[in-house]
Amino acid sequence: MLTIKVLGSGCANCKRVEQIARKVVTEMSLEAEVIKVTDYKDIMAYNILSTPGLVINEKVVSSGRIPTPAEVTTWVANALETA
Amino acid sequence: MDVLSISLKLLEGGLGNLAAYLAAHVLLCLLPAFYIAGAMTALIPKETVTRFLGRNTPKIISYPASAAAGFLLAVCSCTVIPLFAGIYKKGAGLGPAITFLFVAPAINILALVYTGGVIGMDLAIARLLLSLAFGIGVGIIMALIFRREDAEHDKATDTMFAGQAAMRRAALIFMLVLVALLVAGTFQFDFLKQTYVEVTLPIHGMDTIQAFLYRLVPFNPARGEEGVTAQGAILIGMLVLIGLTSWKGIERIHEGFNTWTWVSTGLVGLTLLVAALGMIPAAGALTLSLTGKFFGVLLSVIVLGWMLKAQLSEDETRDFLWESWKFVKQIFPLLVVGVFAVGIIRELIQPEWIEAIAGSNTLLGNFVGVVFGVFMYFPTLVEVPIAQMFLELGMHRGPLLAYLISDPELSLQSILITAAIIGRIKAWTYVGWVALFSTLAGLIYGAWVDGASLGLVSLYLVFFLAALAGIMWLVNRRNAETAVVAHLS
Numbered sequence: 001m002l003t004i005k006v007l008g009s010g011c012a013n014c015k016r017v018e019q020i021a022r023k024v025v026t027e028m029s030l031e032a033e034v035i036k037v038t039d040y041k042d043i044m045a046y047n048i049l050s051t052p053g054l055v056i057n058e059k060v061v062s063s064g065r066i067p068t069p070a071e072v073t074t075w076v077a078n079a080l081e082t083a
Numbered sequence: 084m085d086v087l088s089i090s091l092k093l094l095e096g097g098l099g100n101l102a103a104y105l106a107a108h109v110l111l112c113l114l115p116a117f118y119i120a121g122a123m124t125a126l127i128p129k130e131t132v133t134r135f136l137g138r139n140t141p142k143i144i145s146y147p148a149s150a151a152a153g154f155l156l157a158v159c160s161c162t163v164i165p166l167f168a169g170i171y172k173k174g175a176g177l178g179p180a181i182t183f184l185f186v187a188p189a190i191n192i193l194a195l196v197y198t199g200g201v202i203g204m205d206l207a208i209a210r211l212l213l214s215l216a217f218g219i220g221v222g223i224i225m226a227l228i229f230r231r232e233d234a235e236h237d238k239a240t241d242t243m244f245a246g247q248a249a250m251r252r253a254a255l256i257f258m259l260v261l262v263a264l265l266v267a268g269t270f271q272f273d274f275l276k277q278t279y280v281e282v283t284l285p286i287h288g289m290d291t292i293q294a295f296l297y298r299l300v301p302f303n304p305a306r307g308e309e310g311v312t313a314q315g316a317i318l319i320g321m322l323v324l325i326g327l328t329s330w331k332g333i334e335r336i337h338e339g340f341n342t343w344t345w346v347s348t349g350l351v352g353l354t355l356l357v358a359a360l361g362m363i364p365a366a367g368a369l370t371l372s373l374t375g376k377f378f379g380v381l382l383s384v385i386v387l388g389w390m391l392k393a394q395l396s397e398d399e400t401r402d403f404l405w406e407s408w409k410f411v412k413q414i415f416p417l418l419v420v421g422v423f424a425v426g427i428i429r430e431l432i433q434p435e436w437i438e439a440i441a442g443s444n445t446l447l448g449n450f451v452g453v454v455f456g457v458f459m460y461f462p463t464l465v466e467v468p469i470a471q472m473f474l475e476l477g478m479h480r481g482p483l484l485a486y487l488i489s490d491p492e493l494s495l496q497s498i499l500i501t502a503a504i505i506g507r508i509k510a511w512t513y514v515g516w517v518a519l520f521s522t523l524a525g526l527i528y529g530a531w532v533d534g535a536s537l538g539l540v541s542l543y544l545v546f547f548l549a550a551l552a553g554i555m556w557l558v559n560r561r562n563a564e565t566a567v568v569a570h571l572s
Contacts, residue, residue: 049169050162
């Protein structure tokens with residue numbers, strides 16, 4: 001079971017990252033939970049300097065930009081291997 | 084006048100203002116500015132600046148670095164708040180964080196370019212320089228006032244700010260060419276205004292269209308209003324086309340480029356070229372004049388197109404186009420509504436009111452400018468057409484600058500966010516200092532406009548800063564003494 005968190009207060013880029021994450025999850029037909037984190041205290045706990053941030057199984061994989069679906073797929077695959 | 088004719092007149096004012104804005108001002112200054120903002124967000128790695136904002140960086144570097152970060156990195160609120168919280172809690176501390184917070188909204192590239200294009204370069208430059216100086220000033224003052232609390236830094240390590248990344252040379256050149264495009268399109272140099280080639284085309288009907296447009300959108304040149312030319316109408320049409328093609332091509336860009344992506348990007352270049360042309364319709368003919376401006380824009384657009392295709396990586400191109408489009412999508416609709424509203428409001432305000440309150444460079448006038456800026460919240464960039472309206476209604480340029488600095492700086496929204504991160508007392512102290520500094524910025528700039536020499540103006544500034552430093556030093560010493568006494572007892 002994978003936990004994917006999208007860090008961001010709700011700006012356009014954060015929504016886009018959430019969409020991409022959900023799409024990847026559906027495409028890989030995974031059992032995963034996509035959580036949006038909007039509270040600043042929680043976001044700052046991940047040591048990122050700009051949103052949107054993407055966290056897979058509590059590990060920050062990207063911040064400050066929108067990753068492509070291909071990148072997200074790779075990260076998810078890596079996370080599945082180590083899990 | 085009955086209600087119907089009054090509301091018709093108001094509507095006419097709004098539409099006229101909007102049409103004139105879209106046709107005249109927006110294109111050559113705002114369109115490149117949106118792309119520069121997009122390029123800054125997409126192509127500048129944040130680490131190039133943030134590595135100077137770590138906890139162990141000396142103050143003499145961290146303050147200018149946070150001002151630079153405000154200018155370079157903070158075009159979007161997505162960056163401002165996390166970076167502000169990060170600098171405050173885990174990086175250089177309260178002072179540089181406040182400097183960053185002050186500088187970011189006041190002098191982002193879009194606001195500066197737009198101010199320069201619509202109101203005048205002198206005001207844009209004053210806005211830039213005074214915001215930088217006062218941003219650093221407010222940061223230092225806040226750090227001094229709250230230096231005890233500031234010592235309680237988060238225990239997290241410095242690694243967050245230790246990353247190093249260099250900007251790719253191709254990306255840097257790309258941005259410089261974008262800036263060149265902006266300069267060629269908007270600056271009023273003689274060699275840019277001069278016509279080098281003139282072509283007369285046998286196109287009929289342009290003059291009748293123009294005459295029709297002038298009737299449709301009546302304007303009064305004496306009040307500084309502008310009409311919509313035939314060229315303006317063409318440009319508005321092209322803007323709509325850009326919007327439509329971008330929606331198809333860039334909205335889903337993360338799933339890959341498609342034909343529409345390139346159509347819309349090409350259209351932007353074409354629109355810039357048409358906007359740079361001089362078009363003079365006459366009976367039965369259309370004269371095109373190719374000015375230095377046109378050739379400058381042509382050259383920049385060609386270089387940009389080539390770099391986009393050949394020099395930037397796919398990721399860079401995608402991020403660049405997406406970020407630029409995001410800014411357009413986020414800001415442009417608000418700007419359209421804002422400009423329309425300004426056109427309506429302008430019909431209602433009597434010039435005498437403005438002149439009585441802020442017609443000259445007085446303390447009261449500047450303060451009123453600031454208060455108006457704080458209590459009125461306008462979306463990004465809308466403050467500029469509003470400032471232009473005030474200017475035309477007779478406001479002095481000093482109070483105008485005071486308003487322009489305080490409006491984006493302080494709004495209820497930003498005060499609340501700041502309070503959530505640094506606490507209410509610090510936030511309101513900050514608000515007080517910003518109000519004071521904005522008033523002062525207006526006064527100083529106003530004195531310069533009124534003919535005070537640069538030396539005298541700088542003398543005022545130095546005197547004020549010295550007085551401030553003196554007070555701070557006294558406070559500091561008294562606190563140190565009490566601390567020693569407390570320690571001894």
